[in-house]
Amino acid sequence: xxxxxxxxxxxxxxxxxxxxxxxxxxxxxxxxxxxxxxxxxxxxxxxxxxxxxxxxxxxxxxxxxxxxxxxxxxxxxxxxxxxxxxxxxxxxxxxxxxxxxxxxxxxxxxxxxxxxxxxxxxxxxxxxxxxxxxxxxxxxxxxxxxxxxxxxxxxxxxxxxxxxxxxxxxxxxxxxxxxxxxxxxxxxxxxxxxxxxxxxxxxxxxxxxxxxxxxxxxxxxxxxxxxxxxxxxxxxxxxxxxxxxxxxxxxxxxxxxxxxxxxxxxxxxxxxxxxxxxxxxxxxxxxxxxxxxxxxxxxxxxxxxxxxxxxxxxxxxxxxxxxxxxxxxxxxxxxxxxxxxxxxxxxxxxxxxxxxxxxxxxxxx
Numbered sequence: 001x002x003x004x005x006x007x008x009x010x011x012x013x014x015x016x017x018x019x020x021x022x023x024x025x026x027x028x029x030x031x032x033x034x035x036x037x038x039x040x041x042x043x044x045x046x047x048x049x050x051x052x053x054x055x056x057x058x059x060x061x062x063x064x065x066x067x068x069x070x071x072x073x074x075x076x077x078x079x080x081x082x083x084x085x086x087x088x089x090x091x092x093x094x095x096x097x098x099x100x101x102x103x104x105x106x107x108x109x110x111x112x113x114x115x116x117x118x119x120x121x122x123x124x125x126x127x128x129x130x131x132x133x134x135x136x137x138x139x140x141x142x143x144x145x146x147x148x149x150x151x152x153x154x155x156x157x158x159x160x161x162x163x164x165x166x167x168x169x170x171x172x173x174x175x176x177x178x179x180x181x182x183x184x185x186x187x188x189x190x191x192x193x194x195x196x197x198x199x200x201x202x203x204x205x206x207x208x209x210x211x212x213x214x215x216x217x218x219x220x221x222x223x224x225x226x227x228x229x230x231x232x233x234x235x236x237x238x239x240x241x242x243x244x245x246x247x248x249x250x251x252x253x254x255x256x257x258x259x260x261x262x263x264x265x266x267x268x269x270x271x272x273x274x275x276x277x278x279x280x281x282x283x284x285x286x287x288x289x290x291x292x293x294x295x296x297x298x299x300x301x302x303x304x305x306x307x308x309x310x311x312x313x314x315x316x317x318x319x320x321x322x323x324x325x326x327x328x329x330x331x332x333x334x335x336x337x338x339x340x341x342x343x344x345x346x347x348x349x350x351x352x353x354x355x356x357x358x359x360x361x362x363x364x365x
Contacts, residue, residue, distance in 0.1 A: 001365065002030040002081065006074070006097045007089040008059040010038035010052070015254075016113075016277060017089075019175050019350045020357050025049045034077060053077055059092060060229060067096060075100040084365050087111060087357070088140075091129060095136040102139040107364045109142040113172075114274030114296060115150050134159050141364045144356070146171045146275035149295030166356060171275030171299075173350035179284035181341045182261050184334050190218040190326050192290075193263035195256060195278040196270070198224045198238065199231040203269030203292065209315040210322055211246040217326050223259050225252035260285045264333060265325050269310060269318050273297050283344035288336040290321045300348075306339040 003024050007013045013021070013033050024031050030051075037054045055073050058066045074097050078086070086108040088097040094110040101108040137143060137160050144166045145151045151167045154160045185191065192211075196202040204222075211220035226235055242249050250259060260266065266282035266289045273296025282289050283300055289307035291297035301307045308324050311317035328336070 001085075001361075002032065002083045003361070004032050004034055004078075004081070004083040004086040005089070006034040006086055006093045008035065008057055008092055009090070010035040012089065016172055017087075020172070020354055021050060023354045023358070032081065032083065034074070053081075057092060059090070067092065071096040071100055075103060078104050078106055082106075085109075085361055089113065091133070095129075095132045098136045098139050107141050108139075109144060109360055110137060110140045111144045112150060112154070112274070113146055114272060115153060130157075137164075140164065142166055142360050144168055147273075147295040147299065150274065166360075168275075168353060168356055169299075170348045170352050171277070171280060173348050173353040174277065174280045174284045174344065175350050176284055176345060179257065179281050179344075181284075181286035181337075182257075184286075184330075184337050185262055185264060187219075187262075187264060190264040191262060192218055192220045192265050192267050192322065192325075193259060194220075194222045194224070194267045194269075195259070195281075196222075196224045196268060197229070198222070198226050198233040199229055200233060201231045201271045203271065203312070203318075204233050206269045206313065206315050206318050207267065208241050208246050210319040212244065213315075213319055214322055214326070215246055218322065219248065220246065221248045221250060221259070221263065223250040223252065223256070256281065257285065260287060263287065265290060265307070267318075267322070268292065268297060269312065270294065270297060271312050275299060280344065280348045283340040283348060286337040286341040288325065288333060288340055290318070290325065300343070302339065302343065306336050306343055 005013050005017060010033065013035060021031055032051045032053060034053045034055055036057045057070050070092065078100055083106060086101050086106055088094045088108060089111045098108060098110055143160045143164050145154065146168050151165060154165060155162060194207050198204060226232065238249050241247050266287050268276055268279055268291045270292050275296050279289050279291055279297060279300040289300055291301055291309060292312040293309040294312050298309055301309050303309055308321040310321040
């Protein structure tokens with residue numbers, strides 16, 4: 001049995017689906033990852049059992065000739081390799097990979113982690129992407145979504161039928177052994193940590209603004225990568241915010257736990273999410289969370305029990321949520337941390353996601 005995982009970034013396949021891949025390796029499946037070239041430092045430890053096929057892709061570009069080239073490259077790979085099943089992730093693989101697989105009669109699924117700006121913003125490129133999505137989503141055997149809002153959008157816009165859709169209520173989950181509960185730190189003043197790609201749509205500006213107002217009462221850290229996304233925060237802006245004393249910036253690293261262990265609370269004031277992995281990891285590590293009251297974030301918060309919600313794009317609301325946490329007693333913070341871990345165990349185990357993937361394989365091969 002040969003299983004393909006096709007995405008626009010090797011890092012995302014490994015970070016978000018590593019446990020699923022390891023499961024199929026243990027089951028003696030042949031696993032192949034298809035994505036643009038990546039640096040050697042993100043190749044997983046099980047790479048000896050997994051093949052990697054690199055393919056050129058301009059993930060954020062709007063050049064139709066580049067996209068056609070990507071489609072033809074995938075079709076050539078799929079035709080040569082003859083996989084038994086393909087899982088596609090992110091917009092362009094979901095569209096062009098699905099069409100390539102369908103042209104070769106290869107069963108496949110599209111995993112829609114989040115609908116992002118394609119369905120939340122207007123414009124010619126987003127309108128075209130929505131049209132392409134609607135056309136391509138006729139063909140997968142299954143379409144996986146990570147939150148109820150996205151599930152409903154796909155139905156209401158007639159992108160997919162309920163018979164094809166699978167709602168993964170716990171998202172793609174986290175490994176509860178890898179992210180084990182951590183004792184709360186004994187910081188002089190609370191440390192807030194935001195773990196994310198540095199994009200404005202993740203709530204960067206609101207986080208910095210709240211940090212500026214509260215920097216005498218708490219420390220605000222942010223860990224994440226700088227990239228070429230249209231909504232990306234440039235390095236000069238980050239440097240300015242660090243110099244102002246509002247935030248401490250930590251370059252992205254795979255060793256996220258080393259930062260979580262020093263933090264009292266994980267914060268994500270995002271505008272849109274599928275189901276935030278950063279927040280799920282925080283819960284598994286027994287950390288209280290503050291998050292936007294949006295689909296993909298609110299699922300991780302029981303208000304006042306393991307954290308607080310804030311309005312998206314609202315500095316005052318985020319500031320008030322941070323103040324609520326700052327004013328908790330040490331024991332109340334510990335109690336919140338224990339509730340976070342319990343919530344992770346009850347709702348966000350990766351074992352549930354693995355079962356969904358395995359069921360799809362069993363039903364369609």
